[in-house]
Amino acid sequence: MEVIVARTAEEMSKVAAQEVVDVLNAKPNAVLGMATGSTPLGVYQELVKLHRRGELDFSHVTTFNLDEYVGLPITHPQSYHQFMHENFFRQVNIPAQNIHIPSGTTTNYPAFCAWYEQRIRECGGIDLQILGIGSDGHIAFNEPGSSLSSRTRLKTLARQTIDDNARFFEHRDDVPIYAITMGVGTILEARKIVLVASGKGKAKAIAQTVEG
Ligand code: PGA
Numbered sequence: 001m002e003v004i005v006a007r008t009a010e011e012m013s014k015v016a017a018q019e020v021v022d023v024l025n026a027k028p029n030a031v032l033g034m035a036t037g038s039t040p041l042g043v044y045q046e047l048v049k050l051h052r053r054g055e056l057d058f059s060h061v062t063t064f065n066l067d068e069y070v071g072l073p074i075t076h077p078q079s080y081h082q083f084m085h086e087n088f089f090r091q092v093n094i095p096a097q098n099i100h101i102p103s104g105t106t107t108n109y110p111a112f113c114a115w116y117e118q119r120i121r122e123c124g125g126i127d128l129q130i131l132g133i134g135s136d137g138h139i140a141f142n143e144p145g146s147s148l149s150s151r152t153r154l155k156t157l158a159r160q161t162i163d164d165n166a167r168f169f170e171h172r173d174d175v176p177i178y179a180i181t182m183g184v185g186t187i188l189e190a191r192k193i194v195l196v197a198s199g200k201g202k203a204k205a206i207a208q209t210v211e212g
Contacts, residue, residue, distance in 0.1 A: 003210055009198040013042030016130065019194045020047060021056060023128045029060035031120075033129030033187070034088070035140070036065070036080045039196045040130055044088040051092045058094045062123050064116075066131070066140035066187070068104040070154065070178035078168050079104065102152065102180040109180060113152040117186065129190035133197050136160040137205040141181035150183030 006012035020043070023030050034040075050056040065084060074081035081101050089099060100119055106112040120126060136158055137144055143158040157165075157177055166172040187193065197206050 001210070009039075009042055012196055012198055013046050016040075016043045016194045016196050017046035017050065019192070020128060020130070021050065023192065024056065024058075024061065027127060028057065029062070030127040031062045031064065031123050031125065033126040033131070033182075033190055033193075034063050034065045034084060035130045035132050036067070036083045037132040039132045039198055041087060043130060043196060048088065048091045056092075058092045061094050062098040063094060063100060064120055064123075064126060064182075065101040066129075067179050067181035068102040069176040070104045070109075070180055071176050072104050074105070102182075104176075104180060109154050113154075113180065116152045116182075120186065126190040127192065129187055129193045131187065131193055131195040133195060133202060133205050133209065134161055135164055135201045135205055137208060139184065139187060139195075141179035142184050142187075146184050148188070149185040151186050152180070152182050155179055155181050 004012075004015055006015055020032065023032075047056060051058065065080060068080045069078070072079040076082060081104075084099075084101060100116065102116055103112055131139055133139055134143075138146075138158065138161060141155045141157060141161070142150060143155060143161065146155070155178065157175070157179060162172065162175045162177065165175050169175050195209075
């Protein structure tokens with residue numbers, strides 16, 4: 001593990017974006033793991049900037065998102081489908097058929113989760129996973145106590161996560177209580193992980209992540 005301390009969130013985003021650039025330079029058809037949240041947003045803005053300048057091509061890239069709220073239609077402004085479309089996918093050139101995001105509206109979650117895991121394997125595994133961290137230390141929607149060997153599955157959100165995410169919804173009661181998420185085991189299989197965190201609210205989670 002390498003810990004890089006950046007002076008600003010912008011600098012942090014540039015460092016993380018450079019990791020993506022390095023992976024794509026070495027392997028233009030890399031498989032990227034994508035994360036949502038306010039922290040990775042800066043990374044996507046950097047990547048979009050590089051793409052617009054003609055310095056970064058995503059035409060052979062495949063992506064897998066970490067998670068999605070259960071019960072929100074993909075057009076809901078707070079769905080992670082919508083977040084990714086608005087903030088990244090519609091601004092770069094990843095072929096639509098190469099984009100994978102867990103479904104929050106499937107009628108058969110166990111079958112969908114098994115299919116998602118299988119798709120990741122069929123695509124050769126994730127080369128680089130972009131990751132945020134919750135103030136309670138969660139990665140994706142793997143709340144504290146999740147098994148280190150867990151795979152893609154349904155999870156109940158922790159109270160802290162619902163509180164943290166309530167700022168994006170009109171009422172706290174509107175925050176979904178379930179999510180579909182890659183497991184910790186799924187995430188740890190990525191060949192490289194770039195975890196981004198910024199601000200005082202994440203300090204404790206990061207200290208515990210780095211120092212144990
Ligand atoms: P945030 O979310 O970047 O919006 O703080 C991070 C997370 O919960 O993974």
